[in-house]
Amino acid sequence: MSTTATHNRGLEDVIAGDSGICFIDGDKGILAYRGIDIHELADNATFEEVCYLLWNGTLPTRAQLQEFSLQLVRERKLDAQIISYLRQVPKHVLPMDVLRTTVSALSFFDPEEKINTPEANRAKATRLISQIAMIVASYDRIRKGKPLVEPDRTLSHAANFLLMLTGERPSETATRALDIALILQADHELNASTFAARVTAATLSDMHSAVTSAIGALKGPLHGGANEAVFKILVEIDTNGADPVDYIKGMLAQKKKVPGFGHRVYSTEDPRATHLRQMSRELGYSSGQAKWFEYSKKIEEYINKEKKLNANVDFYAASTYHTLGIEVDLFTPIFAMSRMSGWTAHVMEQLSDNRLIRPRAEYVGPAYPTKYVPIEKRG
Numbered sequence: 001m002s003t004t005a006t007h008n009r010g011l012e013d014v015i016a017g018d019s020g021i022c023f024i025d026g027d028k029g030i031l032a033y034r035g036i037d038i039h040e041l042a043d044n045a046t047f048e049e050v051c052y053l054l055w056n057g058t059l060p061t062r063a064q065l066q067e068f069s070l071q072l073v074r075e076r077k078l079d080a081q082i083i084s085y086l087r088q089v090p091k092h093v094l095p096m097d098v099l100r101t102t103v104s105a106l107s108f109f110d111p112e113e114k115i116n117t118p119e120a121n122r123a124k125a126t127r128l129i130s131q132i133a134m135i136v137a138s139y140d141r142i143r144k145g146k147p148l149v150e151p152d153r154t155l156s157h158a159a160n161f162l163l164m165l166t167g168e169r170p171s172e173t174a175t176r177a178l179d180i181a182l183i184l185q186a187d188h189e190l191n192a193s194t195f196a197a198r199v200t201a202a203t204l205s206d207m208h209s210a211v212t213s214a215i216g217a218l219k220g221p222l223h224g225g226a227n228e229a230v231f232k233i234l235v236e237i238d239t240n241g242a243d244p245v246d247y248i249k250g251m252l253a254q255k256k257k258v259p260g261f262g263h264r265v266y267s268t269e270d271p272r273a274t275h276l277r278q279m280s281r282e283l284g285y286s287s288g289q290a291k292w293f294e295y296s297k298k299i300e301e302y303i304n305k306e307k308k309l310n311a312n313v314d315f316y317a318a319s320t321y322h323t324l325g326i327e328v329d330l331f332t333p334i335f336a337m338s339r340m341s342g343w344t345a346h347v348m349e350q351l352s353d354n355r356l357i358r359p360r361a362e363y364v365g366p367a368y369p370t371k372y373v374p375i376e377k378r379g
């Protein structure tokens with residue numbers, strides 16, 4: 001290994017490349033897309049606007065937003081063979097596993113599968129944004145024995161997903177809550193799944209392969225799967241009638257990690273958690289399901305006091321998604337729906353000035369040279 005190489009376990013604090021997509025200041029709790037603070041975007045923008053911003057570097061004009069929204073509408077369709085595949089998947093299979101395999105299979109039916117130009121990749125990205133939401137909603141209805149719901153051309157991306165998932169036209173409150181959640185999770189610099197996408201793209205593989213790599217990384221409980229783990233704890237507390245603080249004390253006494261707290265980047269509160277906490281509270285009290293927020297708040301206060309750890313994006317996402325009527329094993333697929341905008345932005349950015357990503361490893365094996373021992377002389 002070269003003496004100029006830097007050894008940081010887990011690549012912590014290693015700058016792996018330049019990017020103009022996402023800005024993070026972990027000491028100040030700042031997250032911005034293309035320089036615009038996440039709080040401004042969450043308060044004012046739609047997911048469609050944010051997706052356009054991530055891809056193009058600027059917010060769209062009214063005309064540009066309308067055209068982009070129409071592009072998403074036109075691509076809100078799945079080939080009949082994809083639907084047939086979803087019907088054949090065993091009903092016990094986790095939605096993230098279905099999503100990983102189905103997104104890969106989408107390339108079979110993409111008209112520009114073998115074209116790797118910027119224009120073709122932009123078209124693929126547009127299709128993927130629309131299609132991933134349809135896959136998640138369609139598989140959930142199929143496994144429950146319910147008929148598929150056609151999208152409504154007049155509804156937004158968030159509203160269409162809720163319509164296709166539940167079969168009912170969503171309220172403005174539910175639509176806006178999901179829209180904000182999608183905005184908050186749209187991108188987060190070189191997190192594990194985005195880095196996986198860029199590593200794959202850097203080999204000059206295709207868009208679908210890069211995104212499939214990202215989905216595989218997001219599935220892990222130390223990344224996107226943390227929000228599912230959070231809600232399972234809330235359910236255990238509710239089912240057993242336990243005191244939330246006592247339950248968490250028990251986990252810590254057993255040296256168990258409490259999911260949804262701490263972050264590799266932020267030393268202050270995760271700015272995304274700020275909005276999700278508020279959404280969890282508002283949705284909880286307006287729907288008569290405030291207990292999930294109240295459990296979460298007690299846990300957060302205890303962990304913050306005892307461990308000096310702040311809630312991250314996953315912690316309040318759990319109670320927010322549940323209150324929207326979303327199954328727990330769909331939490332991470334919805335994270336993927338959101339992050340598809342960031343993944344595709346990073347793939348396109350990687351390809352615009354590509355260099356193969358090939359880090360080094362610190363060798364810690366047997367000393368060199370270790371001699372080969374003939375098989376007849378081995379013990």
